[in-house]
Amino acid sequence: MLTREQEEQFQQIFEELGKSLDITEAQYNAAVKSYEHAGSWLGREESPLAPYRPEISPQGSFLLGTSIRPVHEDDDFDVDLVLRLNGKPYNWTQQSLKQAVGQELRKHGTFSRMLLPEGRRCWTLQHADDAHFHLDVLPAVSRAGFSQIKDKLMSVAEMEAAVDLVFGITDRTTSNYSTSTNSLDWPQSNPFGYAIWFEDRATVRARQLRSIMNAIKPVPAFQPQKTPLQRIVQIWKRHRDIIFNGDEDKPISIILTTLAAQAYRKETNILDGLVNGLNRFTEYIETRYDNRRNRMVKWIANPVNPAENFADKWPEHPEREEKFYKWLAQAKKDIANVTEQRGIHRIQQGLSASFGETAVNRAFSAIGGQALCERESGALRMAAGTGMLGVVGRTPVTQHNNFGADE
Amino acid sequence: MNSLSIAQQAGALRSYFPDSRVTTTAAYALTWVASVTPKPLCDTYQLRLHYVLGHRPHIFVVEPKLVLAPGWTKLKHVWSTERQELCVYYPKWHEWHPGLYLVKTVVPWASEWLYHYEIWAGTGVWHGGGIEHDEEQGKK
Numbered sequence: 280m281l282t283r284e285q286e287e288q289f290q291q292i293f294e295e296l297g298k299s300l301d302i303t304e305a306q307y308n309a310a311v312k313s314y315e316h317a318g319s320w321l322g323r324e325e326s327p328l329a330p331y332r333p334e335i336s337p338q339g340s341f342l343l344g345t346s347i348r349p350v351h352e353d354d355d356f357d358v359d360l361v362l363r364l365n366g367k368p369y370n371w372t373q374q375s376l377k378q379a380v381g382q383e384l385r386k387h388g389t390f391s392r393m394l395l396p397e398g399r400r401c402w403t404l405q406h407a408d409d410a411h412f413h414l415d416v417l418p419a420v421s422r423a424g425f426s427q428i429k430d431k432l433m434s435v436a437e438m439e440a441a442v443d444l445v446f447g448i449t450d451r452t453t454s455n456y457s458t459s460t461n462s463l464d465w466p467q468s469n470p471f472g473y474a475i476w477f478e479d480r481a482t483v484r485a486r487q488l489r490s491i492m493n494a495i496k497p498v499p500a501f502q503p504q505k506t507p508l509q510r511i512v513q514i515w516k517r518h519r520d521i522i523f524n525g526d527e528d529k530p531i532s533i534i535l536t537t538l539a540a541q542a543y544r545k546e547t548n549i550l551d552g553l554v555n556g557l558n559r560f561t562e563y564i565e566t567r568y569d570n571r572r573n574r575m576v577k578w579i580a581n582p583v584n585p586a587e588n589f590a591d592k593w594p595e596h597p598e599r600e601e602k603f604y605k606w607l608a609q610a611k612k613d614i615a616n617v618t619e620q621r622g623i624h625r626i627q628q629g630l631s632a633s634f635g636e637t638a639v640n641r642a643f644s645a646i647g648g649q650a651l652c653e654r655e656s657g658a659l660r661m662a663a664g665t666g667m668l669g670v671v672g673r674t675p676v677t678q679h680n681n682f683g684a685d686e
Numbered sequence: 687m688n689s690l691s692i693a694q695q696a697g698a699l700r701s702y703f704p705d706s707r708v709t710t711t712a713a714y715a716l717t718w719v720a721s722v723t724p725k726p727l728c729d730t731y732q733l734r735l736h737y738v739l740g741h742r743p744h745i746f747v748v749e750p751k752l753v754l755a756p757g758w759t760k761l762k763h764v765w766s767t768e769r770q771e772l773c774v775y776y777p778k779w780h781e782w783h784p785g786l787y788l789v790k791t792v793v794p795w796a797s798e799w800l801y802h803y804e805i806w807a808g809t810g811v812w813h814g815g816g817i818e819h820d821e822e823q824g825k826k
Contacts (some may be wrong), residue, residue: 284726292727622729623801624753627808640809647813654798655815661794663702665721666733668797672703676794679781681763681802681816682725683773 281618284667286548289618292626293549295642296634297510300347300517302356302412304501310358310412317404317414320387321362327379331364335416340532341476344502345512347547350520350635355405356412361470362448363419365426373449373465374457377402380418400450407662422621432475441472445497472583480540481508483547507544508543511552512536517634518610528596530603533578534589540580550618557611569594581643654678689784692716692739698789699735714739718788719748724801731800735788745790745796746771752803755810762812765783772799776817 281289301319302310318335321328325415339359340346349356362380371379384390395403428443446469447462455464483506507515517536523529542559546552567578567588576594581587593600617629623643631639648666653659660672666674692715698706699718706720718735732748747770752761754822774795775781782791802814 282726288725288727407760429808519774532737621727622807623725623727623804624807626727627805643805643809644811644813647802647809650798650805651813652803659798661797664704666703666720666724666793667726668724668794668801674790674794676798677791678776679791679795680776680779681774681795681799681812681814682776683765 286550289550290548292642293510293514293553295645296630296639297513298552299341299638299641299645300513302346302348304503305617306412307501309436311632313406314414316360317390317416318362320390321380321383326383328364328383331366333364334363335360335362342470342474343512343536344505344509345516345536347513347517348638350524352637353411358412358414360414360416361419362416362464363421365421366423367420367462370460372457372460373453376418376420377449380416399452400448417448419446419448422462431469438476438479441475442469444583445469454534471585473581475535477540478580480543481506483507483545507547507549507552508540510549511543511556512539514553514634515539515610517638518613519606521635522606522609523602526602528599528602530606531589534603537579537589553614556615557607558606559615564590602656689739690787693737695788698787700788722797722800724797728801728804733796735792737788739784742777743782744771744793745774745792753807755807757810762806763816772796774799
């Protein structure tokens, strides 16, 4: 059982851990600059896409504010983007749209060199320099009225309207990829609706800054302050990456994000949210009858489209389901182990094993730096009786210089 | 500044730490033994402070045995790793002098030292400030 003071100290530790998983502001700004450059190119006057006012915006973790650094920090992180056209030529199929976007990218000297071979759903722009990220651009088409709904939702979040932010996307593996010209028959996606739902789940105070929706504004700004839910998602994603480094069957981010958000009860303390949430994850995994397979399957519903199952790969890949439950059990064990430790160095050791030494070391170095700053600013005090340091206490910790070198 | 007497120092230590043990030898020396927990999640440490009028105060960690950060063979900022004697101020600058209460100086400094020791033991980097004899001393 933790005391309130111990919980508060864990809050500082997990907040710093979250910060140390964040991509840097410089990386963020470089990524935004790069995709906006691609967006202006694709929408320039001479582009055949121009009449449909293409808009490029982040989706997924970059939009949700839950991006994390790769475990090996020299590896790339990916920025998921939607290139959304407001309507399209009537005779265009998914294939026409995908190819038109590819052709425009190839006309640009830099982008043509960055372009990787065509992906299943996206075009990928790979930075050759030391930027350490790549852009996954998903071509999409929205229906008339989409922009008005989106603009309205920027100011007032209404979950009922969020479901209307759905649009058609391209996927080479669909049977009507080169035949259907009706974008309603294309695969559908609703990343902005999902983001509104996530932001609603994450909001602790009613008048909180609408930080997530700001990310689909023309020039999104780096957000150093994150909600507890954003930190929780970052922490679980990193734990997953450490446990299953490189394993293709690891639990996917959208599953961890959705379950964490469903299980979240507005805890302001990250550790509370981590522990309480894990115990509720399974409440949001339903068992539903699958018409296509004629049997019961595990179902993790997309909150803005309950007919979509984020666990739809589990029946064909039972090892993914197994690994999800393995991860869940490990997460419970690891978090319990960390909370039982006393001694900052032992807590650090426990966290390093679960979340990676580099990130955890950075977090504790920041905590050490903060403590020195507190004393130097005159804000650090010592309590009588226990000798405990904090902002309250009977005597201030005055200035001094540790010395001595065991000679 | 006038020196504080042993009785004044002992009285202040007792007042701040009622559960501690203070013993005095006539009017010239004191020994104080107390437990401190620098932060809610830190270990609890037993400290022993020994002070003789006219000499610098000595402060030791009695228990537990302190660990070394990965890659280090000695503790940082101590007079002695073996005796676990902490060095919490720079003598040349008179940050401590006999006119200052031990309980308002050396004791909080030791508590702060212990917090930074735990962070050092985990990260291998001393973040608590101070003056280095030699940056690389004590490193493997």
